[in-house]
Amino acid sequence: MAEPTIDVRYVANLARISLSEDEITLFGSQLEGVMNHIEKLSEVDVQGIEPTSHASDLSGGNRARQDVPHQSLPAELFLQNTPDQSNGMLRVPKVVDA
Amino acid sequence: MSLAASSLSSLRRQLTSGKITARDIVEDVIAQVTTRDGQIGAFLTHNPESALAAAEKADLSLPLGGLPIGIKDNINVLGDPCTCGSKFLKDAYTAPYDATVISQLKNAGAIPFGRLNLDEFAMGSSTENSAFQATQNPAAPGHIPGGSSGGSAAAVAGNLIPASLGSDTGGSIRQPASHCGVVGLKPSYGRVSRYGLVAFGSSLDQIGPLTRTVEDSALLLNALAGHDPRDSTSLNHPVPNYCEGLDEGVTGMKLGLPKEYFTDGISPQVRERVESAAKKLESQGAEIVEISLPHTEYAVATYYIIAPAEASSNLSRFDGVRYGNRSEAPEDMLALYKDSRRAGFGSEVKRRIILGTYVLSSGYYDAYYLRAQKVRTLIRQDFQKAFETVDAILTPVAPEPAPKMASATDDPLKHFLADIFTISANLVGNCGISVPLEPADGLPIGLQILGPHLGEKSILRCARAVEAG
Numbered sequence: 001m002a003e004p005t006i007d008v009r010y011v012a013n014l015a016r017i018s019l020s021e022d023e024i025t026l027f028g029s030q031l032e033g034v035m036n037h038i039e040k041l042s043e044v045d046v047q048g049i050e051p052t053s054h055a056s057d058l059s060g061g062n063r064a065r066q067d068v069p070h071q072s073l074p075a076e077l078f079l080q081n082t083p084d085q086s087n088g089m090l091r092v093p094k095v096v097d098a
Numbered sequence: 099m100s101l102a103a104s105s106l107s108s109l110r111r112q113l114t115s116g117k118i119t120a121r122d123i124v125e126d127v128i129a130q131v132t133t134r135d136g137q138i139g140a141f142l143t144h145n146p147e148s149a150l151a152a153a154e155k156a157d158l159s160l161p162l163g164g165l166p167i168g169i170k171d172n173i174n175v176l177g178d179p180c181t182c183g184s185k186f187l188k189d190a191y192t193a194p195y196d197a198t199v200i201s202q203l204k205n206a207g208a209i210p211f212g213r214l215n216l217d218e219f220a221m222g223s224s225t226e227n228s229a230f231q232a233t234q235n236p237a238a239p240g241h242i243p244g245g246s247s248g249g250s251a252a253a254v255a256g257n258l259i260p261a262s263l264g265s266d267t268g269g270s271i272r273q274p275a276s277h278c279g280v281v282g283l284k285p286s287y288g289r290v291s292r293y294g295l296v297a298f299g300s301s302l303d304q305i306g307p308l309t310r311t312v313e314d315s316a317l318l319l320n321a322l323a324g325h326d327p328r329d330s331t332s333l334n335h336p337v338p339n340y341c342e343g344l345d346e347g348v349t350g351m352k353l354g355l356p357k358e359y360f361t362d363g364i365s366p367q368v369r370e371r372v373e374s375a376a377k378k379l380e381s382q383g384a385e386i387v388e389i390s391l392p393h394t395e396y397a398v399a400t401y402y403i404i405a406p407a408e409a410s411s412n413l414s415r416f417d418g419v420r421y422g423n424r425s426e427a428p429e430d431m432l433a434l435y436k437d438s439r440r441a442g443f444g445s446e447v448k449r450r451i452i453l454g455t456y457v458l459s460s461g462y463y464d465a466y467y468l469r470a471q472k473v474r475t476l477i478r479q480d481f482q483k484a485f486e487t488v489d490a491i492l493t494p495v496a497p498e499p500a501p502k503m504a505s506a507t508d509d510p511l512k513h514f515l516a517d518i519f520t521i522s523a524n525l526v527g528n529c530g531i532s533v534p535l536e537p538a539d540g541l542p543i544g545l546q547i548l549g550p551h552l553g554e555k556s557i558l559r560c561a562r563a564v565e566a567g
Contacts, residue, residue: 006456011456015439015452016414016417016432016436017439017443017448017451018437018440019448023445023448030449030508030510031453031456033509033511037511037514037515038403039399042469044472044476046473046476049473049475049476050472050475051471051475053471054301055288055524055525055526055527064330065327078420080194081190081191081194081421081422082420083190083418083421083422090419090420093428093429093431093433093434094430
């Protein structure tokens with residue numbers, strides 16, 4: 001198994017969360033303990049074992065419905081929760097340079 | 099006894115015989131919440147006018163006609179806030195639709211009532227991780243109600259409302275039910291639609307009822323169970339009448355006690371209560387056998403890879419773009435994401451997102467996530483094998499009764515290890531119920547009865563036998 005020390009600053013960037021220096025230190029030491037426990041799994045012989053990604057074998061994984069168009073909820077209803085909108089669209093800071 | 103303190107089935111009888119009206123019940127619930135929830139802190143908000151309006155229109159011919167049901171604040175109810183106990187969604191989100199379980203409750207005549215407190219995004223087991231308030235354990239003041247559905251359990255235990263809905267990703271219905279002395283059912287994965295439940299761990303989450311009686315649990319499951327085209331993991335499997343056969347008793351049932359669950363880690367009181375419950379069931383005609391679930395010691399590690407991994411993915415939707423908290427005047431998109439999430443999420447949520455992102459990140463995926471999924475298969479095989487010989491499994495719910503409030507340590511691993519008895523049912527998709535036993539030193543203790551996938555009828559029947567004593 002891999003070296004369990006988490007580079008919290010690097011992972012926080014992947015997760016798109018800003019953390020304070022205190023949080024980086026605290027989470028680093030707390031997650032160290034958690035990862036030490038998780039190392040237990042390296043004792044288990046998983047040779048030839050199929051992974052389970054789904055909690056139920058009976059449900060048989062995802063079940064697609066017929067692809068038939070139907071009425072969705074109106075856009076205004078969803079836009080009522082947006083922090084910033086314009087002309088029926090979500091407004092965000094500029095993403096690409098002109 | 100106040101109406102809010104009654105069982106659903108007793109209210110139902112009084113309603114249909116014309117002794118009371120739906121308005122009487124809702125008025126009493128509002129009165130109880132107004133006068134007493136200040137001490138308990140189960141509800142975050144409630145809307146008396148809309149509940150009274152629904153009571154006026156209640157159709158008593160329906161199975162849950164006129165009965166108010168409290169709703170955990172991570173389940174969408176059209177027009178209500180849904181904060182998930184997080185600053186991220188506070189005053190910034192109104193549900194634009196009903197979760198399928200809410201439509202089902204309404205179709206059965208029930209009245210969804212109020213928003214019940216929880217650990218932020220259902221991450222925690224004390225309801226102290228809510229961004230807004232800590233909920234008291236009404237059965238044991240000064241102690242935690244458990245979590246994450248602590249508000250749902252406390253509202254029922256505190257006689258504020260007859261029943262409520264919670265959600266269970268690793269024990270979040272069963273553990274607070276055990277700590278508060280109420281009945282809490284986690285249905286089998288796929289039995290109840292997850293559409294409109296704010297996702298935490300999509301392969302683990304299930305919605306279920308918290309009630310005063312086993313019969314009420316069955317009554318609510320009748321309304322909640324069933325296939326939903328909006329949840330591709332929901333099962334298209336016939337729904338039996340869960341109220342039928344409840345009183346058939348346990349004669350001829352074979353019940354397993356897993357030897358790995360009765361270790362030094364559990365308190366003597368919990369062990370004594372669970373073992374004497376097993377003896378009682380034996381005297382009622384059940385056969386009790388020792389079984390083995392050999393991969394039990396790996397369940398916590400497996401769960402704390404898979405659940406945070408799924409959470410880190412699910413919670414990426416809280417990015418400040420479409421709803422919820424957005425940072426002030428962000429200079430670019432990256433700053434918008436990072437600062438909105440920094441300010442919106444509490445510590446436990448951030449910690450789990452970091453853990454989940456890490457185990458999924460490049461170079462670690464195979465070592466952690468893939469390996470955990472393989473161990474999950476072994477845990478599932480343990481249960482499959484066990485259920486070849488037994489009808490249900492008896493275990494503690496939590497290693498000890500409800501701890502005192504604010505006694506939490508800084509070590510998240512300690513909290514994670516306390517989930518050992520409940521998380522396996524989520525990993526393997528089985529059903530489980532917590533039913534109250536005799537309290538010890540005034541603190542409620544629950545018995546967990548685990549059933550095979552879609553084995554709800556067996557565990558309800560067994561739970562009813564425990565309840566009847």
